[in-house]
Structures are given as structure tokens and as C-alpha cells.
Amino acid sequence: MVRKLADNIFSPLGPTTAANYAAVVAGKSRLQRYEGAMGLPEPFVASLFDWSQVPQMEGYTRFERIAIQSARQALGQTTIDCSSATVQFIISTTKGNVELLDHHHYPGAEHSDESHVYLGEAASRIAAYFGNRNQPIVVSSACISGLSAQVTAMRLIESGACETAVVVGADVLSRFIVSGFQSLKALAAQECRPFDLERIGLNLGEAAATIVYGHTKQPHDGEWTAIRGAVRNDAYHISGPSPKGEGSYLAIRATMGDTTAEELAFVNVHGTSTLYNDEMESAALERAALSSVPANSLKGYYGHTMGAAGVLETIVSMQAVDHGTVLATRGFEDLGVSHPICVAANNATTSKRLFLKLLSGFGGCNAAMLFRKWGNENV
Numbered sequence: 001m002v003r004k005l006a007d008n009i010f011s012p013l014g015p016t017t018a019a020n021y022a023a024v025v026a027g028k029s030r031l032q033r034y035e036g037a038m039g040l041p042e043p044f045v046a047s048l049f050d051w052s053q054v055p056q057m058e059g060y061t062r063f064e065r066i067a068i069q070s071a072r073q074a075l076g077q078t079t080i081d082c083s084s085a086t087v088q089f090i091i092s093t094t095k096g097n098v099e100l101l102d103h104h105h106y107p108g109a110e111h112s113d114e115s116h117v118y119l120g121e122a123a124s125r126i127a128a129y130f131g132n133r134n135q136p137i138v139v140s141s142a143c144i145s146g147l148s149a150q151v152t153a154m155r156l157i158e159s160g161a162c163e164t165a166v167v168v169g170a171d172v173l174s175r176f177i178v179s180g181f182q183s184l185k186a187l188a189a190q191e192c193r194p195f196d197l198e199r200i201g202l203n204l205g206e207a208a209a210t211i212v213y214g215h216t217k218q219p220h221d222g223e224w225t226a227i228r229g230a231v232r233n234d235a236y237h238i239s240g241p242s243p244k245g246e247g248s249y250l251a252i253r254a255t256m257g258d259t260t261a262e263e264l265a266f267v268n269v270h271g272t273s274t275l276y277n278d279e280m281e282s283a284a285l286e287r288a289a290l291s292s293v294p295a296n297s298l299k300g301y302y303g304h305t306m307g308a309a310g311v312l313e314t315i316v317s318m319q320a321v322d323h324g325t326v327l328a329t330r331g332f333e334d335l336g337v338s339h340p341i342c343v344a345a346n347n348a349t350t351s352k353r354l355f356l357k358l359l360s361g362f363g364g365c366n367a368a369m370l371f372r373k374w375g376n377e378n379v
Contacts, residue, residue, distance in 0.1 A: 002154045003216045004224040005164070006077035007315045010070040011207035011302060012047045020312075021319040024327060025347065029301045031191050031203055038175040042182055043189045046173060047205035047303040060125070061097050061116060067126050067170040070208035075130065078212060080164055082130040088162040089136040091123040092149035092169035093307035096140075099174035126168065134162075143270065143361030144231065145169065146209075146310020147369055151229035153213045163215060169311035170208035177306075178204060184239065192273035194297035194329050195282070195343045197336030202272040205303025209312035221375040224318055227354075229369040230254035236364050241276055245284025247366035248358060252288040255356065255368040264293045265352035266326045266344065268317045270360045271297020272304055273331070277360060282339035290356075296344040300330025310359050314371065317355050321373055326350050 008016065012030035013023040023029075030047040037044070049066070057065045071089075080087060096119045115121050123136040139149040146169040153165035171177075181187050181204065188201035219225050232254065234247030241247070267290055269281050285291055298313050305312055320327050326348040335343060353373040360366045 001216050001219060002157050002213050002226045003219050005212040005214045006074045007211045008070045008074035009207065009209045009312055009315055010066055010073065011312065012049050013301070016073065017315055017319065021316060024298065024301050024316055025325065027328070027330060029330060031303055033189065038178060040175060040179055040182070044178055044182065044187050045189060045191055045203045047203070048173060049206050061100065062172045063093070063097050063170060064122060064126055066172065066208035067091065067168050068129050070170065070210045071126070071130065071166060071168045074210035074212050075166065080212070082132045085134060086163040087132055088134055088156055088165050089123070089127040089132055090139060090149045090153055090165055090167045091126060091136055092139045092145040092167065092311060093119060093171055094140055094142060094145055095171055095177055095306070096122045098176050099172070102175055140307070141361065141365055142363055143306065143309065144359040144365045144367040145307045146312070147229065147357060147359045147367035148231055150211065150226060150310065150314065150369060151231060151367065154226050154229055157213060157215050165213045166210065167213065167311060168208065168210045169308040171306040171308055172206045173204055186274055188273065191331055192299055193331035194271035194273045194299055195278045195335060195337055196332050197334040199273045199275065199278065199336055202274055202299065203303035205305040207302060207305040207308040207312050209308050209315055211311055211315060219374045223374050225372050225374065227370040227372050228255045228257055229367070231365065231367045234364040234366065239362050241280040241360055242364065243280060243283065245280045245287060247364055248281060248284035248360055249287045251366045251368035252284060252356070252358070255370050256288070259354065259370060261290050261293050263352065263354050265321055265350040265355050266294040266296055267356045267358060268313055269295050269297050269358045271299050271329065273299055279337050280360070281358065282337035282341045285341050286339040291339070291341050294326045294342050294344045294348065296327050296329045298327070310367070314357050317357060318371065321353055321355060324349055324351060
């Protein structure tokens, strides 16, 4: 079995997992409206780092700095020797160092080595910081990257290809990224409202998050294990999801196995707050007979953190179960999708110890993972 050994969240809400969870359970967010930022003509709402508060690291980019900070704090909770050939780094990101190509808007980019734009090069620099000599694996599968990277880690550990997998998800915002989402008319100039009747678009966010996975024959009480995971593609459209939620439904079906809806504390959905994504997810949940299970989105706290989202949201969801809580979907008031799902509007209690995590992305990609906390109180 694959168990979690350690984790960390490094985000605008805080530098540790504990600080992030405390902020989320209190309903806090660093989403803020920006006008004229990055030289862009349209306002947007995002959760951005105060970069003066992020430790300086000579010779490393913004993306590499936050990835290293998160991984360092997670690994600091373990006795793992990162120089071992049995340790595999897996880096989840959508854009990495793409801002290095924008010499005009990124100070110092003209002096940077543009080879760092290649995701493999950036990942190698991150792994090398920890003395790891294995070639790192880069997972860049649009919005599902963070879950796809964890599925990759599961497969590697279960097959014996490695003993420990360090999964690091990270992305920073740049003019290139924000303008790209603006060109699709996907961004909201107000705080996002997942699944709400008044939702008009998503917000973006910056973050890094790390989960360290290892192998166990029998987990101890209180430990987390990744039970199953699946990636499916509905091949419907390059930027639009299948209206029937086909890919997400197939990923859910493959992941749930013999697990029943009654066993789940909640489903942590992608919940981007766009018209099409939320509608699609509601269709997939209904088709999978999960309409009665509490569903929540964390985008109202962090925005869409892209390559970090799957890792970050998994960690927050684990923390929620640890505290017996179903977290509220920040910004949600009135159901605005056509399928009758149970969106969590307020924090609630739970004694259940399993949850399902979903993500969907451009190109019709979809991912699902099932996680379990072990103990006598499991249902």
C-alpha cells in the first residue's frame, strides 16, 4: 500500500500545512482584485504571494523557490536520504518558468538561462537542490497535473520502481498565464463562486504543495493511504468539458471500485466556478450516484493554483478529515447547476474517513483519487 509520510503547503495563506488549514477553516482567503497588474488592461482577481516574504535563493527562479521551500519543509518531517537512488522526485506544474520568456515584464529575465523554461530542466534543478541524482519526472497535464502526479507516484511505488516518491506541485502567475485565461473569457473580476447561480468565472492563484509517499504493508492508525486513482480523457473538446461529464464519470467509476457513497466524508471537486466546469461535474456526480455526498471546492480560498491544485487540495482535504470537518465551499449560496448535488455551503462535522478528490482540465483530461485515513473509527 502507498502511505503518506509527510506534507506541506506553501501558499499566500501561510508557509505550513497547519497555517493553511487554520485559515481555510476560518473562511479566510488571499484573493484580491488587481487592476493594471502585470501590464494587463483588464482587472482580475487572484491569490498572489507577497514575494518580499518568500525566502530569497540566489540563482533560482520564483517557481523553483516556492517548490523548494515546500519540499524542504515536507522532507524536514522525515529522515529520508534524498540522495538515495530509491527516492523519486515528481514535479507537477502547468507552466513552470514560462515567465522567463517575457523579458519586458519579468525583471532579470534577460539575464536568465532560457533553458530553465524547459520543465525538465527546472525539475532537475529542484531535485538537485536536495542531492537527488535520479532524473525527475515532470507531470504537466493541464489542471489535473497534481492528481496525475500522485497517480504516477502510486504506480511507481506499487511496482517497486522506487521506495519513496516526493510529489511537488507548484505554479506562479505571470502575464502570459493571466492573459491566456483572459483570452478565453474564463476569469472573473470578482471573487469566484463555485456552483453558485451567480458564478461568472474563475480566479487564479499561486502556491506550492508537497506530499511524500512511501510503501507500507499495513498502515497504522491515523495514517493516510492512497487507495486508488485513475486518469480518463473524454476527447470532447480542446478547452471545453463533455456536457455529460463523461471523462470525470469514467475516472470516478474506475477509482471508486467497491467503495460506496455512504463511506465518503465528501467529494472534493475541481469546482473552478466556470459555467461549463461546474455543470459538467454536477452531471458526473449524479451519474456516479454521488449526488447525496457533500461536495466542496477550495477555489474560493486559493483560486485555481494550476499545477499545485491537486496536491494542495488533497492535503487540505486530509486535514479536514483529521479534524472531523467537511469544509464549506467559499462563495457558494444558491445552487446554479442543473443536477441536484449536495454542495457544502457551511462547515459541517463528519466521522467518516474516506474522501474522493476530482480534477478536470483542458484537452478533456480528468482524474480521480480515493484516500483513506486508517483507524478503528473507519466505516
